[in-house]
Amino acid sequence: xxxxxxxxxxxxxxxxxxxxxxxxxxxxxxxxxxxxxxxxxxxxxxxxxxxxxxxxxxxxxxxxxxxxxxxxxxxxxxxxxxxxxxxxxxxxxxxxxxxxxxxxxxxxxxxxxxxxxxxxxxxxxxxxxxxxxxxxxxxxxxxxxxxxxxxxxxxxxxxxxxxxxxxxxxxxxxxxxxxxxxxxxxxxxxxx
Amino acid sequence: xxxxxxxxxxxxxxxxxxxxxxxxxxxxxxxxxxxxxxxxxxxxxxxxxxxxxxxxxxxxxxxxxxxxxxxxxxxxxxxxxxxxxxxxxxxxxxxxxxxxxxxxxxxxxxxxxxxxxxxxxxxxxxxxxxxxxxxxxxxxxxxxxxxxxxxxxxxxxxxxxxxxxxxxxxxxxxxxxxxxxxxxxxxxxxxxxxxxxxxxxxxxxxxxxxxxxxxxxxxxxxxxxxxxxxxxxxxxxxxxxxxxxxxxxxxxxxxxxxxxxxxxxxxxxxxxxxxxxxxxx
Numbered sequence: 001x002x003x004x005x006x007x008x009x010x011x012x013x014x015x016x017x018x019x020x021x022x023x024x025x026x027x028x029x030x031x032x033x034x035x036x037x038x039x040x041x042x043x044x045x046x047x048x049x050x051x052x053x054x055x056x057x058x059x060x061x062x063x064x065x066x067x068x069x070x071x072x073x074x075x076x077x078x079x080x081x082x083x084x085x086x087x088x089x090x091x092x093x094x095x096x097x098x099x100x101x102x103x104x105x106x107x108x109x110x111x112x113x114x115x116x117x118x119x120x121x122x123x124x125x126x127x128x129x130x131x132x133x134x135x136x137x138x139x140x141x142x143x144x145x146x147x148x149x150x151x152x153x154x155x156x157x158x159x160x161x162x163x164x165x166x167x168x169x170x171x172x173x174x175x176x177x178x179x180x181x182x183x184x185x186x187x188x189x190x191x192x
Numbered sequence: 193x194x195x196x197x198x199x200x201x202x203x204x205x206x207x208x209x210x211x212x213x214x215x216x217x218x219x220x221x222x223x224x225x226x227x228x229x230x231x232x233x234x235x236x237x238x239x240x241x242x243x244x245x246x247x248x249x250x251x252x253x254x255x256x257x258x259x260x261x262x263x264x265x266x267x268x269x270x271x272x273x274x275x276x277x278x279x280x281x282x283x284x285x286x287x288x289x290x291x292x293x294x295x296x297x298x299x300x301x302x303x304x305x306x307x308x309x310x311x312x313x314x315x316x317x318x319x320x321x322x323x324x325x326x327x328x329x330x331x332x333x334x335x336x337x338x339x340x341x342x343x344x345x346x347x348x349x350x351x352x353x354x355x356x357x358x359x360x361x362x363x364x365x366x367x368x369x370x371x372x373x374x375x376x377x378x379x380x381x382x383x384x385x386x387x388x389x390x391x392x393x394x395x396x397x398x399x400x401x402x403x404x405x406x407x408x409x410x411x412x413x414x415x416x417x418x419x420x421x422x423x424x425x426x427x428x429x430x431x432x433x434x435x436x437x438x439x440x441x442x443x444x445x446x447x448x449x450x451x452x453x454x455x456x457x458x459x460x461x462x463x464x465x466x467x468x469x470x471x472x473x
Contacts, residue, residue, distance in 0.1 A: 086231035114231040
């Protein structure tokens with residue numbers, strides 16, 4: 001069996017510098033990419049344009065995540081500004097207005113931890129550039145449930161704190177330069 | 193020395209513990225969290241453990257079952273308490289300009305704010321209705337499951353630091369009067385004008401276990417349904433449908449919709465951007 005087949009979803013977390021990094025990764029993925037991608041990017045509470053902006057940079061369909069929305073392969077779901085985004089046990093998305101975590105809403109830990117609960121070892125977690133420590137704990141949980149963890153090589157990150165905190169917190173499976181992440185998601189998982 | 197068995201948590205273990213907790217709370221206190229969206233409910237439980245100095249969910253469960261006072265304070269952590277006056281002002285602007293005109297010919301206007309928390313939404317509606325000369329004929333039901341929230345709603349007191357935001361929202365929602373006429377500042381509080389309370393009834397009501405109300409012209413339930421799982425969402429949307437009078441309006445939260453609901457065909461979009469729906473019949 002192709003080991004790629006075991007996976008069910010990709011979650012990506014990023015903060016400062018993330019728009020560029022997301023453009024690079026999503027821009028290089030084909031429109032028949034076989035997993036749904038769920039993204040938390042920290043930003044201002046009033047900033048609603050991100051899904052639309054990303055849509056112009058990729059062949060994948062990018063949309064704002066809706067409550068109880070089922071996941072579809074090849075679609076990119078972006079957490080709305082000022083809401084947490086979670087994954088329910090049945091694999092559907094959930095929104096919440098609970099308090100900020102790591103000073104953030106949406107918070108990367110909230111997405112990663114709930115997705116790890118929902119998908120167990122069938123989850124791929126990717127943590128990119130950022131000036132916050134959000135995401136390290138969530139990535140640790142993905143790792144603990146034996147999912148696949150990827151961190152952007154801090155040397156290629158506009159802001160290094162986020163990838164560095166994850167690397168300090170857990171034994172990350174793959175530390176990759178920004179330009180190589182999409183390629184790995186396309187092909188490298190077979191050897192993961 | 194204690195010999196502890198080290199158990200590695202798995203998603204299944206935790207999920208069983210959450211279900212156990214919800215069942216126990218339901219048996220003991222009648223509050224039904226069993227069909228809350230598990231992802232967010234679990235986070236709240238784990239946070240409550242930390243805030244209330246419990247070492248894990250089993251410890252939390254024992255103290256909850258053993259002590260009703262403990263449960264009362266836990267309830268504040270498990271329920272949604274986010275609310276503000278004229279929250280999402282464009283929704284109120286739309287209600288004022290496009291929904292309330294339908295009510296001008298009605299002898300009686302009944303409105304239900306479901307999950308009203310501390311009541312700001314109900315008071316905001318009272319202001320809207322008053323300014324459109326409809327309040328004398330109106331009745332607003334504000335309901336919530338949390339008694340301490342309802343008490344605060346009945347008191348009608350805002351903390352002074354929220355008044356600035358409320359005033360800003362009021363004008364963004366199309367308000368044209370002096371907002372300060374609606375409250376009296378006292379120490380650190382803004383006491384809402386008692387005439388706003390005149391036609392509001394704050395009542396204990398559980399969307400999960402109680403029946404609906406009859407013949408509402410407008411139901412607002414904003415940012416409550418996101419905390420329910422799908423079957424419960426469907427049940428509650430059915431309850432709203434049954435509680436609306438002919439061609440009644442339903443207003444959901446700005447990120448909520450009927451898109452994934454089986455009740456979708458029974459409603460038409462009234463305002464897509466403000467998430468206002470209208471019953472087709």
